[in-house]
Amino acid sequence: MSPMSPTTSDDRPGTGTSSGASSPSHDALNASKPGAPDPQGNGIIASLPAADLKRWESHLEPVAMSLGQVLYEPGATVNHAYFPTTAVVSLLYVTESGASAEVAAVGREGIVGISLFMGGGSTPSRAVVQSAGEGFRMPGAVLREEFSQSGTVRLALLKYTQALIAQMAQIAVCNRHHTIDQQLCRWLLLSLDRRPGNELIVTQEMIAHMLGVRREGVTEAALALQRAGLISYRRGHITVLDRFAVEKRSCECYGVVRAEYDRLLPDEPAGR
Amino acid sequence: MSPMSPTTSDDRPGTGTSSGASSPSHDALNASKPGAPDPQGNGIIASLPAADLKRWESHLEPVAMSLGQVLYEPGATVNHAYFPTTAVVSLLYVTESGASAEVAAVGREGIVGISLFMGGGSTPSRAVVQSAGEGFRMPGAVLREEFSQSGTVRLALLKYTQALIAQMAQIAVCNRHHTIDQQLCRWLLLSLDRRPGNELIVTQEMIAHMLGVRREGVTEAALALQRAGLISYRRGHITVLDRFAVEKRSCECYGVVRAEYDRLLPDEPAGR
DNA sequence: CGCGCTCTGTGCGCTACCCCACATGGCCGG
């Protein structure tokens, strides 16, 4: 039913194998070594002081996240928190009629599973790997304990959560007021900020599901961008050629979200 | 410019004067005494154990919130947290072009100003009194201190915040997929749950701004509801006559949000 | 008690997006 292959499984530890085909380009800032997964590749982990890090290390397990993998389902108890390093995870809501929409994207700047420390234990959303890659995970009980014991951990997690809230709110407004063209630009930029390189491995149909629009609508918008020379793509690959132009064409929502992330997570900018 | 009179002022302490014209009907559960404001009228405060309450009492100041009053502006430092008892506050996002949309509503079940304890100190949203009434406020510094010192306070605030997140996410999806008719029903129900009685003091134009649609669209939807006998209204007043029928006509979003609030805030149901 | 502001009702042309159907063509696996 869903175009994203439902690999539903919370408890499948991954190997360190890199499946994210990131172009091996000029990206000094995005140091992501495929061979040896480094927790520092996640912004939240990287922002922790040494004292916290030391405790965390033994609880962090490297995981590979494959495209379409479901980290948790609506209402289901969340067992692990995920800290992506090169992967990107979408938080999706699905309506009764099957229509869906992404309410937020989480990449190396964040954590998937905030309900663990917010107190609920589950959420009405679904977490799906939007872009294959790697990350780490931590048992929920450990995270809860860390959250309640360490002020620095708490601060880092809550600041990130506030940024996430801002993203969700902005997407809500964007859904109401902006055109598919603008939203596609916004989505490309937010996704790009969460990955190394300037290429995304994603089909137009997947984007359509994220944006909650028809696939044809995305095709049209993508065509316009390609004709204008801002992007180029082929079956399942999109490359942003002129990032600045895409930013100009995007609605303000990208800038607002980006600014809020930069403000709240200053040492670990979400972007390039 | 905005139809909601911009009474922008964070630091105007209110008197206990009741301005919310709630119909004096059969509402045993919604005990809101106009004369003596009672902090227990707010769900978060009411959920606190006696030990916390005792400390809080001296820091809680009763405030009257008037229609259209702005509690804070985007990006501005938040000085106080507000705990509505009979008032309802909308969290709005306004786009560059002036278009707006409500991303969440806060009533007696919640608190306005989560950025105080989430760590940001401000948000990109605007908080506007959607329905006049009363509440309490607390200095930001006190709330921050309480949040970091008391585990029970922290739990209560974070659980509420998670419910708020669910509301925002659901509204994002609702904005994408549901018709104005459905959204109007959803909005009426969510507002009703946060107030005593079954009448709302609100113009169709205000609703239009909340939903981020044209005023005419709201008129049409409201007409349909009135013709069907589900509501009745006159200049600035809307009364829900058949709540059950409105629920049926609403999209699922109301039910999802309501369920999540009930799940996370069990002792203080958001509704009647 | 009546003036006037504001809220509500209505019509009309327009656009963005939806739903459906189908053509083309790249790419993967055999």
Place this chain on the structure above:
DNA sequence: CCGGCCATGTGGGGTAGCGCACAGAGCGCG
């Protein structure tokens, strides 16, 4: 290297909601 699947391109008809313009009517205020 080739067949078929799946991603992308295109078109046509339908509709929800927008922008604009204006009419009527309730209600507060003088």
